[in-house]
Amino acid sequence: MSTLRQQNPLIHCMTNLVVTNFTANGLLAIGASPVMAYAKEETHEMAEAADALLLNIGTPSETVVESMIHAGQAANKKGTPVILDPVGAGATSFRNEMIARILQHVDITLIRGNAGEIAAILGEVGTVKGVDAQIKTDPVVLAKRAAEELKTLIVVTGEQDVVTDGSRTVTIKNGHEWLTRVVGTGCLLGGVLAAYLAINRDDKIKAAAEGLAYYGVAAERAYAKASDRGVASFQLEFLDALSTLSEEEAESFYRMEWL
Ligand code: ATP
Numbered sequence: 001m002s003t004l005r006q007q008n009p010l011i012h013c014m015t016n017l018v019v020t021n022f023t024a025n026g027l028l029a030i031g032a033s034p035v036m037a038y039a040k041e042e043t044h045e046m047a048e049a050a051d052a053l054l055l056n057i058g059t060p061s062e063t064v065v066e067s068m069i070h071a072g073q074a075a076n077k078k079g080t081p082v083i084l085d086p087v088g089a090g091a092t093s094f095r096n097e098m099i100a101r102i103l104q105h106v107d108i109t110l111i112r113g114n115a116g117e118i119a120a121i122l123g124e125v126g127t128v129k130g131v132d133a134q135i136k137t138d139p140v141v142l143a144k145r146a147a148e149e150l151k152t153l154i155v156v157t158g159e160q161d162v163v164t165d166g167s168r169t170v171t172i173k174n175g176h177e178w179l180t181r182v183v184g185t186g187c188l189l190g191g192v193l194a195a196y197l198a199i200n201r202d203d204k205i206k207a208a209a210e211g212l213a214y215y216g217v218a219a220e221r222a223y224a225k226a227s228d229r230g231v232a233s234f235q236l237e238f239l240d241a242l243s244t245l246s247e248e249e250a251e252s253f254y255r256m257e258w259l
């Protein structure tokens with residue numbers, strides 16, 4: 001994490017109303033600089049200044065999505081990584097339309113979603129309940145299919161995380177089930193992946209895999225400290241772990257496998 005802390009990338013987050021504060025604190029904890037900006041009058045400038053852009057459609061509106069497209073196109077012009085979190089894809093037709101519109105107008109570097117959301121983007125129905133995954137499918141098969149169809153890097157998260165571009169694939173088995181009991185851990189992860197891609201532009205799959213493994217080990221450490229208390233303590237311990245755990249320390253615990 002020393003490199004991330006040294007480089008202190010600016011992450012322009014266009015995220016949802018539920019997770020804004022948690023995302024900003026999580027990004028500060030790993031050594032990135034978060035900035036949230038939504039107005040169409042300024043998003044292109046903020047995206048131009050940023051080292052990565054996060055588009056998260058958790059609480060979508062027509063206006064914000066239009067603004068996201070402006071920001072995304074500004075980032076594309078500069079070659080800045082753009083991460084899409086299609087929160088709740090498949091839950092409503094409005095969300096599906098907004099995701100399709102973003103994908104049509106913005107060149108997305110990486111899409112991160114739970115298995116239900118990624119399956120929904122591919123047209124499967126009944127894969128999410130609200131914002132939570134409702135399917136048990138092989139995440140490797142799903143991620144590869146999505147990468148091929150959408151022609152972008154795909155991260156499918158869950159008990160096992162998968163990163164693939166369709167040909168190179170990595171699985172990561174770090175993390176803890178309590179991550180699903182605190183809201184916003186998927187959303188913050190989108191921001192963390194944005195930070196990893198911001199500072200490692202050459203090998204994006206490796207960068208994403210390292211971000212996922214580091215995040216998972218931080219959760220394992222947080223659970224070890226908070227398991228006898230509960231999920232509120234886990235959330236705090238998780239932020240503490242993100243701010244104190246070095247990548248060097250975390251690395252020996254990575255359960256990463258190249259397929
Ligand atoms: P959902 O809304 O379905 O909870 P999400 O968008 O919050 O999805 P998750 O798939 O929960 O995203 O991923 C967030 C983090 O939680 C990732 O780091 C992932 O590895 C981890 N995670 C999710 N489920 C588990 C699990 N059963 N065991 C270990 N880690 C998990």
Ligand code: TZP
Nearest residue numbers: 016018058183184185186187
């Ligand atoms: N509703 C709309 S966005 C959101 C909820 C509950 C947050 C989802 O966060 P995550 O990271 O997918 O758990």
Ligand code: MG
Nearest residue numbers: 179180185186
């Ligand atoms: Mg979750």
Ligand code: MG
Nearest residue numbers: 087131186187
């Ligand atoms: Mg989510």
